[in-house]
Amino acid sequence: MTGFIIRNIVQKLFTLFVISVLSFLILHLAPGDPAQIDPMNPAITSDVVERLRESFDLDKPLPVQYVLFYQRLFTGRLTSWKDGRPVLESIWERFLNSLPLFITGTLLTWTLAFPTGIRAAVKRGGKYDRTTTFIAYFLISIPGFFLAYILIIVVVNVLQVPVIGMRTHGLTGLPAVMNRVWHLVLPSVLSATAGIAILSRYVRSQMLEVESQDYIRTARAKGLSEDVVHYKHALRNAMMPFVTMFGMLLPGLIGGSVIIERIFAWPGMGRLAYDALLARDIPVILSLNFIGAILVVTGTLVSDILCAIVDPRVSYE
């Protein structure tokens, strides 16, 4: 088992190395000098360009630049072009802001998707199944930003609560807490909708797959009640792949939130990425790309290990 984990970690580190090279190359494959990224901007004078060149060591050979860039990133000396703050510091700050959104969204996704999917599979072909199937397709197909505006119109008109931003300033005590909660509701519901739809479909098909197995027929044949067959024999085995999906949640922290965080002016990582992209703040963009990759790789590592622990059929050799 330890050998399996170590081998897996070494593999993932190599993958990460390749991605770090790739994302570094994106910058250099882009047309023009990275320091000349915004030549029309009057604020960028020749000595600013000089400073940019220096901060990226553009006068040195590419491999040296690569090493220096990641050295700066990991030692926390890499600073943003836009505000001069250390990149790691601002990413960490935004990460903490994204976290409540991410946790609420994930909890919503998992608590809603499973009962829906399981019930649809148990009542296969029935009215409930067909209704949830259509709703799931509807939610998968609706653009998140469109749904966001519909919800904003409804919530603002009907409930009269503020929804944009993270909080309303100047409140204390209970109203302040309620205010935070109201601000959290819409963005987290929105970041959960597509997940609920996709996951519940997946749970349904996984349940159906297991229900067609021979041991389910055996369980029925020996006279067990339908509930025991569904929830004890089928469900436990259908759960297997989802244990591993815990690991796949991490990457949603950055990529999935750009649009939602922009609409709700939520100062999280996605918003940081969006602002950095608009300002062509290359140190921040590259760092976010790489940190995103670290999150995905860590997620797959966790999945692999969980999978090996839960599923006895996976061999460690």
Next chain:
Amino acid sequence: MSEAYDTTETYEAEQSEPVLPARTPLQESWRLLRQNRLAMGGLVMFVLFFVISVAGVFLTTEWHPQRPPLMNPRTTRLPDKLRRPLARYNAEALRDDQRPLGGIYVLGTDSLGRDVLSRMLQGAWVSLTVGFVAVGISVLLGIVIGGMAGYWGKWVEMFVIWLIDVMLCIPRFILILTVLALWGPGLFRIMFIVGLTSWMGTARFVRAEFLSLREQDFVTAARSLGASDIRIIFRHMLPNALAPVLVSATIGIAGAILLEAGLSFLGFGVPEPHATWGKILDDGRKYLFDAPWLTFIPGVAILIVVLSFNLFGEGLRDAFNPKLREGEPA
């Protein structure tokens, strides 16, 4: 006794005509598809969307410098800004060449008085081409890469599996945004970058199919007749592996259209003044409460198109599913 029985059996089997199935697999799939009302609805919507987009290109393109297009999505009419759908045009305040087709704003106007209908028509073509070209690129890449892995195996396969793992570890949306931010936005760039970052699913399907196909007798037969690798891959194996590819491509188009709308919405889409659905929605953001049609018209349009592709794709999946075919055990 038993020997004699066996010979008659063989004899009879040789004598009797080969029994052809009542329908070809394609006919059977079509029959299954036709029973699925949601999928057929999706197909109809798709055909409608295709016709509208093509019509949109003809109606909104300036074919000749002297002759303005029938519906000009660029005409700004400040006196007529933010008009409701079906509003009449203000003949006194506007010149003749600013008149919308039919003298009526069927879908209203935006904050610059541009006709939303003509902008939607112009944007339909963008959605359609981005969907098809991006998915075309990704399917082509997926077939070639997955096919090589499944056919040759060994180190090619190991490399492809590793490459797929690496590609899946790159945060896709951020990567696409990064490329568009550094290179600058553009229709072809979007198609390429979306295609280049979405071939992994297809490659996996094709590899899995090829792994089982290459052991089949007809492939051995083709090889023993001296067919080249390329011929075996494309002529003999690929047609047998195409069903799952077709399904994932249909659903991929839905995803690509949604992705393009998201990119346009974030301002990384096709540059101005070309209209796209995502951009129309983004423009309407500031007038959400005063001019909700600017949000709802493109939003509903994207929803319908993406939904119809998803439903049609799922219908195809069922239609190609051998478990659902007639006469075979479920």
